[in-house]
Amino acid sequence: MFNNSIHFKKLSLQQKIQKSPYLLTLLKGTGVFIKDYVSGEAVPNTLWKNLGYTDRDMKGDTWLQFIHPDDLEKAHNFHNRLVSGESDLWEGEYRIQARSGEYLTIRHRALVLERSEDKRPRVYVGWDIDITDLVKELEETKKKLEMYKHLLQRSEDIRNAATILSTTLDPYEAGEHMIEQARRILSFDAAAVRVLEEDEAILLAAAGFPSGYDPAGLPNLILHPTKTTTHTPQLFNPASGPYRTIMAVPILRKNKLVGCIELYSKQNTFSQEEVGNAMLFSEQAGVAFTNALRYKVSEQEAATDWLTGLPTRRSFHARLNRILLEVKPDETLSVLMIDIDHFKHINDNYGHIFGDSVLVGVASACKEAFRTQDISCRYGGEEFLLLLHGADQKTATMVAERIRDHVQNLTFKEHPEVSVSVSIGIYTTTYQQDIKESIAYADEALYRAKESGRNRCILYN
Structure with missing residues (x-):
């Protein structure tokens, strides 16, 4: 590109450019510049001129003062490698300030064309490309990617x-x-x-x-x-x-x-x-x-019987199992098995809808009689089961009689002439005994109550 003759080397930068048509053509482009480190002369490219700078601004290393402070160290490092002879190529990006104060991002590439005998750069040519818009687009893309992420x-x-x-x-x-x-x-x-x-x-x-x-x-x-x-x-x-x-x-x-x-x-x-x-x-x-x-x-x-609102037999046993984990084996409990007297006769003579009303009434009487610590369920058909926690025979009998009394006083709008009664079997024991056995004994006491004439409470002996 340059003539290496002694005569050519003594020429000024401007003279060299005039004698190198190829360089002259390049310098007409927007991104190419050339610099003579010996004389300090520089021919800025159109991009630099568009930034508002003149040939004098490019003389020596004065152009470094326009580099963004955050990029200055990087630019100095590249420049020092070029000057020291460590590299003939400088390639990188930095932001540079225009006369207007605005910063543009430049893609810079410089190549040493001629060095002095002590290997210091004499002449180098560079290319500058304004990539500000590209960087902005990349930043926007990066922001969008971060947003999507x-x-x-x-x-x-x-x-x-x-x-x-x-x-x-x-x-x-x-x-x-x-x-x-x-x-x-x-x-x-x-x-x-x-x-x-x-x-x-x-x-x-x-x-x-x-x-x-x-x-x-x-x-x-x-x-x-x-x-x-x-x-x-x-x-x-x-x-x-x-x-x-x-x-x-x-x-x-x-x-x-x-x-x-x-x-x-x-x-x-x-x-x-x-x-x-x-x-x-x-x-x-x-x-x-x-x-x-x-x-x-x-x-x-x-867990709830749809008709009476009492717990189902299944949920009764589920709750009982939870109670068994908490109580002491020697604690007292009483089991009440309740059956509606002549319920089949009620269904056959007054219909199942009225029979449902009777079931609801008896369930309501049970709810009114037992205590908050007691548990109950509709055991099946017209049978109801109550477990009275901590109740001895006397307490259990009082609760049973209260239920029997409530049921006897029930009245029904559909058939006010109908009176309803229940038979109740009572068994008192401790939690140490198998609960199935306790229910069976209460059921046996219920059978005796029915055999004895119904509408009564019988203790299992």
């Missing part, structure tokens, strides 16, 4: 939260898990979870409220029976109290409102991103939450 992580967190919520079928535990998992996704200071049951909002779980602050007394934001329900998160700003903003997020099942999670923040408001995340969380977590509610309903239905 953030959204994917949020989606993963929400799916994981839903998985954890699905590990329990207890609504109260599900409410507690919902608050715990919401903290992984959303920022708030306190939270409450409510479920809608027969137009009444029941508080399932609460966390983060200050001492003395009763979440059960907080306004029911989107489940209030007198208000129109909504299927999107709602933001509220309380007039007083420690919380500046409350976000109520509905929990839906088949597009029907079944509950909500209320998030309380001491900050001014929730961001749009947080509102969106709350909706996603509610959709995913709501499935597991409503599964727990459905399980509770089905469990209640399975």
Whole structure:
């Protein structure tokens, strides 16, 4: 590119350029410049001129003063390698300030064309390309990728939260898990979870409220029976109290409102991103939450006799098994087996619908007579079973007579002329005895009560 003759080397940079048509052509481009380190002369390219700089600005190393402070060390390192002879090529990116004060990002590439006898650079040529727009596009792309990564992580967190919520079928535990998992996704200071049951909002779980602050007394934001329900998160700003903003997020099942999670923040408001995340969380977590509610309903239905409202025989034994784990073997209990007298005659003469009314009436009499620590069930057909915890023979007999008396005083609108009575067998023992044996002995006492004329209570002897 350059003539290496002694005569040519003595020429000035401008003279060399004039004698090198190829270089002259290159310098007409927007990105090429040439510099003579011996004389300090420089021919800037069009890009440098567009930045507002002249030949004098490019003289020597003065151009380094226009480099962005954060890129200056890197530029110096490249420049020093070139000057020391460590490398003939300088290639890199840096930001440079225009006369206007604006910084542009430059892709710089410089090549030493001629060195002095002591290996110092004499002449080098460089190429500068303005990549500011490209860098901005890359930054925007990077931001979008980070945003997508953030959204994917949020989606993963929400799916994981839903998985954890699905590990329990207890609504109260599900409410507690919902608050715990919401903290992984959303920022708030306190939270409450409510479920809608027969137009009444029941508080399932609460966390983060200050001492003395009763979440059960907080306004029911989107489940209030007198208000129109909504299927999107709602933001509220309380007039007083420690919380500046409350976000109520509905929990839906088949597009029907079944509950909500209320998030309380001491900050001014929730961001749009947080509102969106709350909706996603509610959709995913709501499935597991409503599964727990459905399980509770089905469990209640399975545990409760649909007609009398008393526990079923199965749920009676389930509760009894839990009690057996807690009581001492020598503690007293009494078993009452109750049977409606002449119930077949009632069904045959007055119909099964009236027979159902009699069953409901007797069940109600049993409920009125036994104590909170007692357990009962509809044992089968017209039979009812009561287990009186801690009751001796005297107490058991008093309870049995109270039931018998209540039943005798029952009246029915459909057939006021009909009187109903029950026979009751009583067996008193301790928890040490097998419960099946105890029930069998109470049943035997019941048989004797019927054999003795019915409408009476008989103790097993």
